Amino acid sequence: MALILELAVQGAQMMLVLLLAPLLTGFVRKVKARLLRRQGPSLIQPYRDLLRLMRKEVVLADNASWLFRVTPYLIFAATWVAAALIPTFATGLTFSWTADLIAIVALLGSARFCLALAGMDVGTSFGGIGSSREVMIASLAEPAMLLIVFSLALVAGATQLSTVAAFMGSPQVGLRVSLGMSLIALVMVAVAENARIPVDNPSTHLELTMVHEAMVLEYSGRHLAMIEFAAFLKLLLYVSLISCVFLPWGLAGVGAGPKSLALGAVAYLGKLALCGILLALFETAIAKMRVFRVPDFLGAALMLALLGTLLLFVSRSL
């Protein structure tokens, strides 16, 4: 009986991230539009976009291979699995030990590997430019992310995300320099990984500065829907990650009753809204940077994360 309940909670988590992901993106778009004194599209516009794309026929380039047709599903699946492994409203879910934080980062790496390959499959120069820039960004963002994971793991004594979240919610955390550095670095990495301003512009087309959109340029119909969905999920994943590590309040613990689960869900929605508003504010206030300024941006994140880790090696209490 307990097992069935646990499985149900785990299933609810998987469905929850799937259902909430487009809403978060719609929310960020709405807030951005309101900040610019525009009406903006409706909150549920991303859902409508996905449905519309799924119903359309796929126009495939003549020389697209099987890889091009398979990768959207793989990207979606890898991102979904990664997003479902992050504690949203409760820690210690049944399958949370399947992958720790390092493995979650690597799962996103797998998704990116597929996407970069898909960008090169048709053989247009736009695809190539997108892929080559994506791997350049990833080559800095991934080590920064892993160093952030090191910092968190050294503070909490575990790379298991549930344990980290539980530790961060406990009073023994205190105020630490290394955690502050990790937070800043994590936000910078999240901005880069989700192709947000100032690293990339999610709403641009036909510009030589685009990265993510250049890779998916040849996609259409249901394939594009899968990739867009994966991008929504990835944004939700990073927001969940930041909120579960740095805003761990309200998370339901292991074996919690329905009341605390409900409380966790409400708290989670609040955190999503807060992070969404902050992201929209940040994006409205800042301009897109040149592609070759991105390494400086990410290099700063890398150095901050390394510094945070080094501090922890110097003293466990910093």
Add this chain to the structure above:
Amino acid sequence: MISGAAVLLWGVAALLGTAVLAIASSHGSGSGTRLIYSLTLGISAAVLLVLASRIADDPVTPSTVALPLGLPWIGAHFRLDALSTFFLVVVDFGGAMASLYGLGYGRHESAPHRVLPFFPTFLAGMNLVVLADDAFTFLLSWEFMSLASWALVMAHHREQDNARAGYIYLVMASFGTLALLLAFGLLAGPSGNYTFEAMRAAASTPLVAAFVLALMLLGAGSKAGLIPLHIWLPLAHPAAPSHVSALMSGVMTKVAIYGFIRVIFDLLGEPAWWSGVVVLFLGGLTAVLGILYALMEKDLKRLLAYSTIENVGVIFVSLGLALAFKANAMPSAAALALTAALFHVLNHSFFKSLLFFGAGAVLTATGERDMEKLGGLIHRMPLTSFAFLVGCVAISALPPFNGFVSEWLAFQAVLQSPDLPQWGLKVMVPAVGGLLALSAALAAACFVKAFGITFLGRPRTSAVERAHEVDRYSLAAMFTLAGFCLLAGILPGLVIDGLSPVTLSLVGSRMPVQMAQPWLSIVPIAESRSSYNGLLVFLFIAVSASFAAFVIHRFASHALRRGPAWGCGFPDVTPAAQYTSVSFAQPIRRVFGTFAFRAREKVELPAPGETGPARLTVEIHDVIWETFYLPIGRAIDFATDHLNHLQFLTIRRYLTLVFLFLIVLLLVLALWP
């Protein structure tokens, strides 16, 4: 009953017999080739069976054999223990796969008599190195292995650059053996007992231990490809026929690592803490520089050779961690780090062999190694490209394949290190952890490039359009290896448990039993701290991908239309307009290359109004070659030029020189304390 080591020596003898047979028969046509590779495949498989029964039965108790060969008062000693069993599995599995691949690939060989005799010899040499139990046998086998592989590198000696590759390989191999000779001399001490048994028993002073470590890093490190001793590797490995390249990269570098582990962990006794710092530093440097070199490369086989250097760096990082933990009496952490290193040894032998086989298949089908002339092969060679893709994902350390597991274990070992007391290690370890992460991310970039430029996009030359899928032996070898990459990735507990006798014998501890964990996940210390379950990750991805595909095809559209590529509406008429290998690496070259390669880009624009083309020139320096090797080469040239005068003296002057030299020697003898 004869012992395990004796059975394996019979295997070596059979390989040498095959080599003799090959000399006799290789002038014939395809049947000789088939016979020789079938024999090596059979012998390797038999040896693997013996090893498997040993692992299942009792991998710990050493089995020794002494033969009255070699130096008269020493004899030749051989020993099979947990460490050598593991490395023999790597050697013979690689050998079996290379033989299977050779059954098909060898038919295209233009000069079989230059390959067939040396292939079994090379396998025999590697087996002997791992079996050797005294310094003389070890060095003899080591040289045997080096020379056999040198002969294979020189198989196509008339091709451009191969002679230079062979020459540099020979020089570096001799240098490495010299270092090993001195290391064993120091270990044997003044009493000069050359058996490993005696060396293990003797305690060495810290100074001697330091020299042995340095000499082993020079000797084994140069064979494994540690930077800055790597320069021969990207020249020699690609020059050999592809299945031999696979053996050299996937297996021979591992034999070098075996030598390092044998001496440093087994024979030398307790390590000093700073030895971990040195090994960590070299490993981290090798990992990052190796993969950066690979990213700049446009020759597919050389790219793979540089990536071997990166993986050797990753292995040495884990070994350095294991040394640091061992020196500080943290056996369980040392076991974790050593397991990570050995697991990566196994993984790298799987995927690097697979990738070299794939490169060989491309070479057979198109006659090209230059990626700039390939492209679009996924349509012509779908099976090869699938297997190559598996290798690329695995080597990029991405779940659910095997490369990720060993990297994950290495990261877990890094996270154990704040408990280390020394400041040098405290500062070094997180920095090296960062380098490890950087090299993993760059490896992914490198293999997106390798696969994307070679197999995806549109064909860049007509050579690609004539390409066909390769024979079934080659495909069988590639798919077997791809299967093992996945298996080791989703059932890592099996491998980790199999490695426990090795870590027990070398660092006195082992990782917890993994196969007893629920759901076959791997747990280095405790589930609340870290765990990874490759099987479930694989299943989750497979299930959710099929679920998504099913839902969409069932309830939404499954219509599909083919049309010309969109490309933002720009007609992209020529395949030359695609991204090339060099342009793909350009962003990374701009970020890292200015520092690592002193890379410069120069754009020459024609004056306004002129119609000439604009030119972009990229200048890249091999900094290590220019700062270390060229000065040495120039110094040798200078010295030989000047010493050359000595060849043209009169007899009186020669007699004077002899006389003076005699006096100097006598003076030295007289004044020596």
